[in-house]
Amino acid sequence: MELLSMGGYGAYVWTAYALTFGVVIICVAQGRRRHRRVWNDLRSRLRAASERSK
Amino acid sequence: MWTFLHKLSSPPHFYDLAAKMIPWFAAASLLLIGYGTVAGLFFAPPDYQQKDAFRIIYVHVPAAYLSMMAYVVMAVSAGIGLIWRMKLAHAVAAGAAPVGAWFTFLALATGSIWGRPMWGTWWEWGDPRLTSELILLFLYFGYMALRAAIDDTARADRASAVLALVGAVNVPIIHFSVEWWSSLHQGPTLVRAGGPAIEPVMLWPLLAMILGFMLLFAALLLGRVRTEVLFRERRSRWVRKLVYPEEPA
Amino acid sequence: MSDRDPKLPGLLDGLVSVIRRDVYLAWRRPGDVLNPLFFFAIVSTLFPLAVGPDADQLALNGPGVLWVAALLAALLSLNSLFLNDYEDGTLEQLLLSPQPLPLLALAKAIAHWLVSGLPLVLVSPLVAMSFQMPARSTAVMMLTLTLGTVSLSLLGSIAAGLTVGLNRGNALLSLLVLPLAMPVLIFGARTVSLAAAGDVTSAGVYFLGAYCMLTLTLAPFATAAALRISNE
Numbered sequence: 001m002e003l004l005s006m007g008g009y010g011a012y013v014w015t016a017y018a019l020t021f022g023v024v025i026i027c028v029a030q031g032r033r034r035h036r037r038v039w040n041d042l043r044s045r046l047r048a049a050s051e052r053s054k
Numbered sequence: 055m056w057t058f059l060h061k062l063s064s065p066p067h068f069y070d071l072a073a074k075m076i077p078w079f080a081a082a083s084l085l086l087i088g089y090g091t092v093a094g095l096f097f098a099p100p101d102y103q104q105k106d107a108f109r110i111i112y113v114h115v116p117a118a119y120l121s122m123m124a125y126v127v128m129a130v131s132a133g134i135g136l137i138w139r140m141k142l143a144h145a146v147a148a149g150a151a152p153v154g155a156w157f158t159f160l161a162l163a164t165g166s167i168w169g170r171p172m173w174g175t176w177w178e179w180g181d182p183r184l185t186s187e188l189i190l191l192f193l194y195f196g197y198m199a200l201r202a203a204i205d206d207t208a209r210a211d212r213a214s215a216v217l218a219l220v221g222a223v224n225v226p227i228i229h230f231s232v233e234w235w236s237s238l239h240q241g242p243t244l245v246r247a248g249g250p251a252i253e254p255v256m257l258w259p260l261l262a263m264i265l266g267f268m269l270l271f272a273a274l275l276l277g278r279v280r281t282e283v284l285f286r287e288r289r290s291r292w293v294r295k296l297v298y299p300e301e302p303a
Numbered sequence: 304m305s306d307r308d309p310k311l312p313g314l315l316d317g318l319v320s321v322i323r324r325d326v327y328l329a330w331r332r333p334g335d336v337l338n339p340l341f342f343f344a345i346v347s348t349l350f351p352l353a354v355g356p357d358a359d360q361l362a363l364n365g366p367g368v369l370w371v372a373a374l375l376a377a378l379l380s381l382n383s384l385f386l387n388d389y390e391d392g393t394l395e396q397l398l399l400s401p402q403p404l405p406l407l408a409l410a411k412a413i414a415h416w417l418v419s420g421l422p423l424v425l426v427s428p429l430v431a432m433s434f435q436m437p438a439r440s441t442a443v444m445m446l447t448l449t450l451g452t453v454s455l456s457l458l459g460s461i462a463a464g465l466t467v468g469l470n471r472g473n474a475l476l477s478l479l480v481l482p483l484a485m486p487v488l489i490f491g492a493r494t495v496s497l498a499a500a501g502d503v504t505s506a507g508v509y510f511l512g513a514y515c516m517l518t519l520t521l522a523p524f525a526t527a528a529a530l531r532i533s534n535e
Contacts, residue, residue, distance in 0.1 A: 006109065007100060009106050010106075012167050012168065013095075013109050013110055016114065017091070017095070019113075019164065019167075023159070024270065028274065031277045034278070035284070038284055038288075042284070043297045046294060180493070185489065189485050189486075192478070192482035195478065196475075199475055199478055199479075200475060200479065203469050203471070203472070208535075209532060213465045216465060216525055217465060217479065220483070220525050221483070
């Protein structure tokens with residue numbers, strides 16, 4: 001329990017670490033989502049254009 | 055070597071090369087951050103004055119360093135883009151901004167959490183380092199807002215580059231604020247005359263975390279720049295072939 | 304003897320003529336000058352009303368509120384710095400003129416200060432009185448406000464140059480100026496508080512002076528770059 005309580009400062013330490021890992025994960029996810037969105041947008045646009053010109 | 059650099063500035067080569075580099079950076083950063091976190095939380099002994107609360111250093115300091123480093127990357131690449139008119143440089147600046155903003159937020163948040171038990175306050179208005187770090191966050195927001203407000207990519211690139219360069223003066227202020235003014239925040243721990251003022255067993259996890267975060271930043275940045283490049287080059291042939299290979303010629 | 308045609312406008316002529324034009328235009332449109340001034344006066348009146356008549360409370364918070372009001376009033380007037388010129392084509396002419404663009408940018412910023420910052424400084428003793436601030440802080444207050452509003456005009460001109468012609472450029476302009484203006488606000492308000500308490504104020508005054516010098520020398524170049532970029 002020494003682990004969890006961190007000498008009484010547990011709430012502070014664990015919140016800080018959780019926040020850090022949370023933000024990192026959000027940052028990664030955000031980047032990937034944006035990439036996917038650009039890719040899919042572009043793909044559907046190209047597909048629509050090529051359908052039209054058929 | 056020059057061929058390599060020259061190729062690097064060509065968007066399709068960059069796109070491929072970055073894709074190959076990201077997993078390596080990500081893996082290395084994961085290892086370093088993993089070691090740093092475990093060693094920092096469980097193996098480093100409690101600090102004499104701060105007891106276990108000092109362990110926040112292992113997330114706060116890397117976040118703070120990276121918040122400044124990201125701004126420098128952003129400003130330098132924006133400057134390169136402005137002076138040498140390299141589109142890729144502008145893409146790097148655009149990619150660095152949101153990541154830098156997140157790290158700045160993290161630095162402020164973890165710093166505030168650390169400050170509460172240590173200084174008795176969540177925030178201290180008028181503290182030079184806290185204030186200049188907050189200014190950094192606003193600079194990032196301003197940069198991103200300016201980019202978003204301008205439709206023409208070229209104008210957006212160049213206008214935000216001017217802004218990034220003007221705001222760059224804030225970075226040395228953040229670093230030296232604790233030396234120039236009296237501040238709640240402690241003085242420099244690592245980059246100081248006489249070497250780091252911290253025990254080796256506590257130092258190693260910190261160095262690992264800093265390096266790990268740097269590699270993480272590199273991975274994140276490369277990913278976002280790839281997306282930027284994809285978007286900016288959307289009309290070009292290599293992108294069309296990449297995204298919609300079935301397209302009849 | 305130089306063989307330059309003496310009838311061609313020189314550097315000083317360029318500077319003075321831009322300043323003169325802007326001040327004259329502002330004179331013709333008093334709203335431009337009075338609006339921020341009214342705003343400053345209104346905020347200054349509302350504050351004692353909201354906080355209550357306790358003289359000590361007012362005097363304590365007076366410097367801070369005064370400075371925030373000055374900053375907001377300056378922001379109000381910055382949007383139109385280049386906007387009118389942009390719309391009627393004058394800006395393009397400025398860009399094409401033989402004088403160095405940074406010089407003309409400096410002139411615009413100086414004109415802006417004459418029309419918005421200077422009136423503020425002159426009105427400030429009245430506001431200070433309504434905040435029950437001690438008389439001994441008046442001189443320092445006016446000095447710091449002068450240095451501060453000059454810096455704000457210059458920093459604001461950079462942001463105005465970057466956002467000229469954009470939709471909702473006003474809010475964006477404020478966001479861009481804010482981080483650069485924070486040190487001015489902090490040191491300005493602090494120094495006036497110190498003066499009110501009778502303490503030594505040299506540190507703050509020196510800082511504001513240095514900041515002012517820095518912006519005076521560097522901002523025009525950034526503004527010029529911004530204007531070129533916004534006008535391509």
